[in-house]
Amino acid sequence: MTIPAFGLGTFRLQDDVVIHSVKTALELGYRTIDTAQIYENEAAVGQAITESGVARGDLFVTTKIWIENLSAEKLIPSLEESLAKLRTHYVDLTLIHWPSPEGAVSVKESMLALMAAKEAGLTRQIGISNFPIALMQEAIDAVGAENIATNQIELHPFLQNRQVVEFAQKNDLHITSYMTLAYGDALKDQVINAxxxxxxxxxxxxxxxxxxxxxxxxxxSSTKRENLASNMAAVDLQLDDQDMANIAALDRQQRLVSPEGLAPNWD
Structure with a gap:
């Protein structure tokens, strides 16, 4: 299982805005698109992909199951609805977006439902998002680490989430970083600018x-063509060991995403 290193996020983008962002990104050469049920933009993303003319087989599309749909009886029907909106017969990756609040639906139940979706051909890979160590272990216990493609977590220079990363790496679990630019705060940092x-x-x-x-x-994510193009060029930027060490020193446990009533017990 492999997760593309670079893709387009669509959080907070809807309607014509997300259609423009996705179509522009695909024109520029992006081939990985990340969406979610709760973003309420799957239909617009599906429209943009269809109108782009890019072959479905050349794309890597991720969606995420919202907390209301985590039970065994709801997960697959909700994913089928997502596929209809996205105008595709499958997605490449489906994630549990957030752990079920207060464990209302067990991690095991959701992961087994995801596995059933994979076995039915609705998704090529499955994974998790916003899972701390204890719940990562529950997911591993449920379906095996080899069946968990990634844990998508908030991770940026000011929240490097080292405990979660270390546990993931020990268990051969891949990490996807969201909020990587820290709502733009990282772009103002003196070390990063130097x-x-x-x-x-x-x-x-x-x-x-x-x-x-x-x-x-x-x-x-971005709505501007120049930023979409510029971000994509990061794939070719080679940082040296000193650069990496300087950014490592910026960690200050500054969490930006922790919704009340939704966030798990963070590590």
Whole structure:
């Protein structure tokens, strides 16, 4: 199982905005698109993909199951609805978006339902998102680490989530970073800007390259063509050991996403 290192996120983008973003990204050469049921943009993403003319087999499409659909009886029907909106017979990756609040639906039940969806050909790979160590272990116990393609977590220079990453790596679990630019805060950091000047790169390219150098996948979003193109160039940016060490020193456990009533017990 492999997760593309670089893709397009669509969080908070809807209607014509997300259609424009996805179509522009595909024109520029993006081939990985990340969406979710709760984003309420799957239909628009599906429209953009269809109108782009890019062959479905050339794309890697991810969606995520919302907490209301995590039970065994709801997960597959909700995924089938997502596929209809996306205008595709399958997605490449389906994630549990957030663990069920207060364990209302067990991790085991959701993971087994995801496995059933995979076996039915609705999704090529399955995974998790926003899972701390204890719940990662429950997911592994349910279906085996070899069946979990990634854990998509908030991870940026100011929240490097080292405990979760270390546990994931020990269990051969891949990490996908979301909020990699820290809502843009990372682009203002002096250390990151100094590295950007050194490499004649943008601060965004530096941060994205940092995450990919560590082996994480990244899914930055943008509505602007120039930013979409610039972000994509991060794939080719080579940071040196000193650059990586300087960014490693920026960690300050600054979590930006922790919705009340939804967030698990973070590590």
């Amino acid at each position: 590295i950007a000047q050194k490499h004649k790169a943008t601060p965004a390219q530096v941060v994205l390259a940092w995450a990919m150098t560590l082996g994480y996948a990244v899914i930055p």
